[in-house]
Amino acid sequence: MDVFKTRVGECRAIAISQENYFMETKGMEPFVVAEGGHRRLYAVCPECDNPVRMVGLNRRELDAGHRRPYAKHIKRDVPGVAEYDGKAYLECPYSDPGYHLPSATRRPPSDPTGRALYRIMRDRFDRVEYAWRRRSGIRLGVKGLRKALTLWRNDKAWLNYGSSYCNLPQMLFMGLPEQNLYGQCVLRDGAVARALAGLGDVRLEAVDFSDSYVRISTTRFVNITFTLGPASRRKTGEHMTESFPLCLLSDGRQIGGFIHVDTDPEWFGGILNMPDWHENRRLLGLAADVLG
Ligand SMILES: [Zn+2]
Structure with missing residues (x-):
C-alpha cells in the first residue's frame, strides 16, 4: 500500500513519504523503535486497522520491484500502534487485491x-x-x-x-x-x-x-x-x-x-x-x- 495512518479507527490515508511519516509520528515511539539492532517504522493500515511496517523509507531497503516506499501488513500486535486481527487482514483489500473479492462474512458487532x-x-x-x-x-x-x-x-x-x-x-x-x-x-x-x-x-x-x-x-x-x-x-x-x-x-x-x-x-x-x-x-x- 502507498498510504498509511497512525490511529486505529480514524479515516485517513496519508501518502507514504519520509516527510509525511515524520510529520505524523514525530519520529516517536511506539511508531519508530529499535528492534534487534534495526530501526523499525510502524503505522496502521488505512483500511483494516492492522499494524503495518514501512518499507523503503530508508532507500537501501527497497528491492528491485519497488521504486517507492510502501507499507506492508505485519501479522502480530505492535504495542501502542495496533493489534493484529487475522480475519480483518484476510478481508483487507490491500492484503491481496489480485484475487481478493469482498466476502460475504461479516465483522463481529464489537469490531x-x-x-x-x-x-x-x-x-x-x-x-x-x-x-x-x-x-x-x-x-x-x-x-x-x-x-x-x-x-x-x-x-x-x-x-x-x-x-x-x-x-x-x-x-x-x-x-x-x-x-x-x-x-x-x-x-x-x-x-x-x-x-x-x-x-x-x-x-x-x-x-x-x-x-x-x-x-x-x-x-x-x-x-x-x-x-x-x-x-x-x-x-x-x-x-x-x-x-x-x-x-x-x-x-x-x-x-x-x-x-x-x-x-x-x-x-x-x-x-x-x-x-x-x-x-x-x-x-x-x-x-x-x-x-x-
Ligand atoms: Zn489492511
Whole structure:
C-alpha cells in the first residue's frame, strides 16, 4: 500500500513519504523503535486497522520491484500502534487485491473498525454526503438520503468487510433498489448530467441555490432512476482504488454506459478531517435521528 495512518479507527490515508511519516509520528515511539539492532517504522493500515511496517523509507531497503516506499501488513500486535486481527487482514483489500473479492462474512458487532465506520456515518454524515455528491454528481434531497441511510442501518452495512473507510459514500447506495431522480439535482458538468442531456424527455433546470447544479425534470411521465453496483478493485503498484458502476435508467432501460464512481482514499480522508468545515445541521440532524 502507498498510504498509511497512525490511529486505529480514524479515516485517513496519508501518502507514504519520509516527510509525511515524520510529520505524523514525530519520529516517536511506539511508531519508530529499535528492534534487534534495526530501526523499525510502524503505522496502521488505512483500511483494516492492522499494524503495518514501512518499507523503503530508508532507500537501501527497497528491492528491485519497488521504486517507492510502501507499507506492508505485519501479522502480530505492535504495542501502542495496533493489534493484529487475522480475519480483518484476510478481508483487507490491500492484503491481496489480485484475487481478493469482498466476502460475504461479516465483522463481529464489537469490531473496532465497524464501530468507527458507524460513528463516521453518524457524526460526519454531511461530509459523507458531500463526498458522494462530488464523486457521483448526484445531489439527493433529504428524503432520498433518509431512505438510503435507513437501509444502511437496517442492513448493519458497517459490519460488511466490503465497507471501508474510503468507500463509505459509495457503500451508502451500493445495492439499494432504484432511487428516483425526478426533482433531484445533478452536477451541471458531471457525467450524469451529460448522459441525461441526450434524452428528449428530460429537462435540466437551473436552481437558485447554486450554479454548479441543475434539477432534473421531465416533459412527460418517465421514471428516471439510478442504481449502484458492487465495486471492482484496481491496484496500480501499491495504489488501490475501488470503482463502483452507476447505472442510469429510464423506465427500467439503461441510459448509456456505466458511470464509474471511484474511491479516492486521500481525498475522502481530507474531507472527513477538514478543520474549517461548515456543518450542515440539517444532514447531521437526519443522521442523528436515523443512527442515534
Ligand atoms: Zn489492511
